[in-house]
Amino acid sequence: MLKIMREMKVVRKISQNRDDYIIIVGCGRLGSHLANLLSKARKSVVVIDKEEKAFNRLSEEFSGFTIEADAIEIDTLLKAKIDKADVVVTTTNDDNTNIMIAQIAKSIYGVPKVIARLFEPARQKIYEELEIETLCPTVLSALEFKNIIVGKEMED
Amino acid sequence: MNIIIVGGGKKVHFLTKSFISKGYRVTIVNNDKDYCKKLARMHDANIVYGDGTKPYILEDAGIAYSHMVIALTPKDPDNLVICQIAEKIYKIKRTFAVVNDPKNIDIFKKLGIDTVISTSDIISSLIEQKVSIDDITNLIPIEEGKIAIMEMEMNIDYPIIDKKLSEITLPKDAIVGCIIRGNNTVIPRGDTIIQRGDRLIVLSLAAAQPDVLKSIRGRVD
Amino acid sequence: MNKKILIVDDEKNIRMTLRHCLKEQNYDIDIAINGDEALNKIQNQKFDLVLLDIKMPGLTGMQVLEKLRNRGNDVNIIMMTAYGTIEKAVEAMKLGAIDFISKPFTPDEIRNIVKDVLSRQELKEEKLENFKDIIEFAKKCILEKRYDRAEEFLKKAVSMDVDSPEPHNLLGVLSEFKKDVSNAQKHYRAALALDPTYEPANKNLERTAQFRYTQAGIKLDVKDNEGDEGSEKDKSK
Numbered sequence: 001m002l003k004i005m006r007e008m009k010v011v012r013k014i015s016q017n018r019d020d021y022i023i024i025v026g027c028g029r030l031g032s033h034l035a036n037l038l039s040k041a042r043k044s045v046v047v048i049d050k051e052e053k054a055f056n057r058l059s060e061e062f063s064g065f066t067i068e069a070d071a072i073e074i075d076t077l078l079k080a081k082i083d084k085a086d087v088v089v090t091t092t093n094d095d096n097t098n099i100m101i102a103q104i105a106k107s108i109y110g111v112p113k114v115i116a117r118l119f120e121p122a123r124q125k126i127y128e129e130l131e132i133e134t135l136c137p138t139v140l141s142a143l144e145f146k147n148i149i150v151g152k153e154m155e156d
Numbered sequence: 157m158n159i160i161i162v163g164g165g166k167k168v169h170f171l172t173k174s175f176i177s178k179g180y181r182v183t184i185v186n187n188d189k190d191y192c193k194k195l196a197r198m199h200d201a202n203i204v205y206g207d208g209t210k211p212y213i214l215e216d217a218g219i220a221y222s223h224m225v226i227a228l229t230p231k232d233p234d235n236l237v238i239c240q241i242a243e244k245i246y247k248i249k250r251t252f253a254v255v256n257d258p259k260n261i262d263i264f265k266k267l268g269i270d271t272v273i274s275t276s277d278i279i280s281s282l283i284e285q286k287v288s289i290d291d292i293t294n295l296i297p298i299e300e301g302k303i304a305i306m307e308m309e310m311n312i313d314y315p316i317i318d319k320k321l322s323e324i325t326l327p328k329d330a331i332v333g334c335i336i337r338g339n340n341t342v343i344p345r346g347d348t349i350i351q352r353g354d355r356l357i358v359l360s361l362a363a364a365q366p367d368v369l370k371s372i373r374g375r376v377d
Numbered sequence: 378m379n380k381k382i383l384i385v386d387d388e389k390n391i392r393m394t395l396r397h398c399l400k401e402q403n404y405d406i407d408i409a410i411n412g413d414e415a416l417n418k419i420q421n422q423k424f425d426l427v428l429l430d431i432k433m434p435g436l437t438g439m440q441v442l443e444k445l446r447n448r449g450n451d452v453n454i455i456m457m458t459a460y461g462t463i464e465k466a467v468e469a470m471k472l473g474a475i476d477f478i479s480k481p482f483t484p485d486e487i488r489n490i491v492k493d494v495l496s497r498q499e500l501k502e503e504k505l506e507n508f509k510d511i512i513e514f515a516k517k518c519i520l521e522k523r524y525d526r527a528e529e530f531l532k533k534a535v536s537m538d539v540d541s542p543e544p545h546n547l548l549g550v551l552s553e554f555k556k557d558v559s560n561a562q563k564h565y566r567a568a569l570a571l572d573p574t575y576e577p578a579n580k581n582l583e584r585t586a587q588f589r590y591t592q593a594g595i596k597l598d599v600k601d602n603e604g605d606e607g608s609e610k611d612k613s614k
Contacts, residue, residue: 021483042397046481063393065481067460072233074259079460084483096209099240100233103267122210126237129244 018112020044023085025071025101026092030117030137032057034089039064046080071101077109087113095119102132157181160217162208162238163228164191167254167275171226172199183217209237211245224250232260239269304362305333308372310354315374322346327367330360380495381405381423385415385441386430386457391480395428398484399491412436416444419452426453426495429474431465439465442472451520453494466581467553475516477577508538515547524551542568542575549581558585 022038024031027049035047036059045064048071049055055066069076071092082088088105090098095118102116118124118136127134159175161168162185172195175182182201185208186192192205206213208229219225225242227235235253242248252271255261264272310317316324321332321344335342336355342348350356360368382404384395392408399406407424409415412435419427431438438456445452454474466477478490497513505511511534518527528551534544549564562585568578 020485044394044398044481044484061393063390063397065390065394067481073257074263080481081483084486094233096231096233096237100236103236104263108263108266120210122212123237125211125245126241130240 018086021081021085022046022087022089023048023077023080023082023105025049025088025090025098027054027057027066028091028093029057031089031091034091035064036062046085048076048080072097074104077101077104082109082111085109085111087111087115089115089117091117093119095123099123099127099130099132102127103130106132157224158183158218158222159224159226160185160214160219160222160242161226161228162186162214162234163226163230163254164188164195165228165230167228169195169198171228172201176200183222185213185217209234209241211241214238214241214246219246219248222246222248224248224252226252226254228254230256232256232264236264236267236269240267243268304360304365306358306360306365306368307336308356308358310350310352310356311373312352313374314372316350316372317352319350320346321348321350324350324371326371327360327364329364330358330368333357333359379403379405380425381407382491383407383409383415383418383424383427385409385412385427385433385438387411387433388430391430391457395487398487402488402491404491412438412441415441419445419450420448424452426455426491428455428457428491430457432459439469439472442469442474446473453497455490455494466577466584467550470519470550471554473520473522475519479576508534508541511537512543512547515544519547519551524554527551540571542572542578545571546575546578546581549578553585561585 021044023046024035024038025048027035027047031047031049032054035045038045039059039062043064045062046067047055047058047064048067048069050068050070052068055068058066065080067076067080069079071077071090082105085105088102088111090101090105092098092101098116098118102114105111106114113133115133115135116127118127118134119138121136121139124134124136157180159180160183161171164186168184168186172182172184176199182199183204184192184195184199184201185204185206186195187205187207189205192203195201196203202217204213204217206216208214208217208227214225219242225239225248227238229235229238232255235255239251239253242251250271251269252273253264253269255264255272255274256276258274258277261272261274261277326332332344334357335344335348335350336357337351337353356372358368358372380403382399384392384406385408386392386395387410392410396406396408407418407422409418411433415427415429416436418424429438429441436444442454442456445454451473453476455476455478456469456474458477458479460479460481469475469477476490476494478486493509493513497517500510500514500517502514505514511530515527515530515534518524518530528548531544531548531551534541535548538544545564545568549561549568552558552561552564562582565578565582565585568575569582572578
């Protein structure tokens with residue numbers, strides 16, 4: 001009976017399309033900036049980082065939770081209550097760590113929305129195979145530069 | 157058979173030696189330039205310098221015509237990604253990932269990696285076996301410890317000595333795979349008589365091990 | 378009339394998060410940044426509920442709880458624990474706090490527990506409609522120190538929902554009250570057998586394992602156990 005209840009929970013989450021409880025893995029420049037923005041937008045945010053001092057990057061008005069631990073360890077993700085998360089964003093410096101945590105969130109814990117930051121565009125294919133949404137700052141920035149230089153009319 | 161090993165360190169070194177001696181073709185992918193040079197000197201294998209978690213590096217290593225990929229880096233996420241790239245993009249059927257954190261065994265399996273090996277688990281279980289039972293060697297943990305292969309030397313006080321195999325009651329989840337007698341290998345049949353000094357190779361489900369020990373030695377420990 | 382809630386936590390972001398989460402529910406929210414301020418405010422105003430952080434500099438949450446109960450104040454309290462700590466569940470319950478929430482918590486989690494605790498007051502024995510009501514009523518009995526009644530209702534709860542670990546966990550706590558640790562552990566194990574991920578039972582089992590260890594007279598140097606609440610508990614005994 002318990003198993004059925006858990007499955008129901010996942011279905012319910014998807015249909016409600018909520019984004020209230022967001023876990024951000026990695027409090028670097030990107031992670032902390034995102035955390036600040038989301039916190040301002042009244043979302044409940046949990047930031048995980050291996051180093052306590054990374055949390056200094058969070059703004060004064062940050063109203064969320066911080067956990068100093070290694071997100072690769074499943075215990076950390078459980079403490080962050082990943083099973084209740086609506087969104088998980090992985091923004092560590094290591095693409096492979098991001099992929100692994102993103103998969104754990106998506107395939108094992110059924111988190112409805114999972115986004116991973118990707119540095120190396122060459123790895124994009126594997127993320128697509130695994131159906132994980134990615135954000136590649138390298139590609140996005142290049143696109144922006146291109147638009148400034150030659151304008152948007154040219155095909156990518 | 158063409159094998160790609162991604163990683164470094166002693167494990168890769170000895171594995172490579174072993175594979176090459178069996179006639180396999182080995183390509184090693186490693187991210188340390190100096191170590192790559194060293195590997196090239198030591199082994200008759202292809203060495204590719206680069207990050208094995210990038211698809212184009214694996215392509216350089218000839219993944220397109222490889223039969224097996226072994227991910228042996230010190231970082232579990234890297235090993236995960238290597239195996240997934242191999243399976244999903246290059247359709248490699250046999251991939252092995254080594255995990256350093258035993259807790260990741262379960263996670264890797266849930267994420268679709270078939271064969272996951274935790275070296276610390278294997279080592280600690282081998283040590284445990286060695287410490288508790290002297291004349292029995294647990295050879296190979298297969299299927300994460302569900303199947304056990306044991307080599308047992310027949311001591312004079314074992315109750316099964318001088319009996320026919322058909323007369324011995326072994327648990328139903330165990331068989332005597334073969335008997336090493338001096339320099340010969342005997343494939344046992346019902347009328348094979350167990351002799352003192354024989355080395356029996358016994359396969360059993362791990363759960364049946366205590367019963368197997370009891371049947372053969374007359375005691376468990 | 379709006380319910381009055383006091384948030385007691387030394388961390389600003391926690392106070393802000395709680396304010397956020399509870400905003401739309403028509404509660405009057407006040408804050409205190411440490412134990413002393415909390416005690417003062419509770420002395421001077423009537424609150425319907427206090428959200429109390431356990432780990433604070435100065436007076437800890439447990440100390441605040443103890444002082445309140447010693448003064449005869451029986452305001453509803455939800456203890457907030459940080460992740461990685463072993464709840465002093467039994468001690469807190471003896472002091473009259475039975476509700477815990479661990480950080481981090483989702484907005485839903487905090488809203489639900491606040492709602493449950495506030496509506497518990499209204500529960501009447503004749504009008505218990507479902508499993509949840511019975512559990513809440515049992516908790517009410519525990520807070521009122523009517524342990525035998527609580528046990529009665531918890532057993533009823535078990536028969537109503539055989540799959541839920543919660544009543545077993547609470548029965549374990551009651552056993553501990555009666556100093557029957559081995560029975561308590563049986564109950565915690567029963568809870569875990571039903572749901573191996575049920576944290577409260579897990580923590581309680583862990584904690585009682587420690588407790589027995591010290592009971593056997595083996596000296597645990599308190600200095601070795603930094604932040605280990607099990608051995609602190611031993612000290613207080």
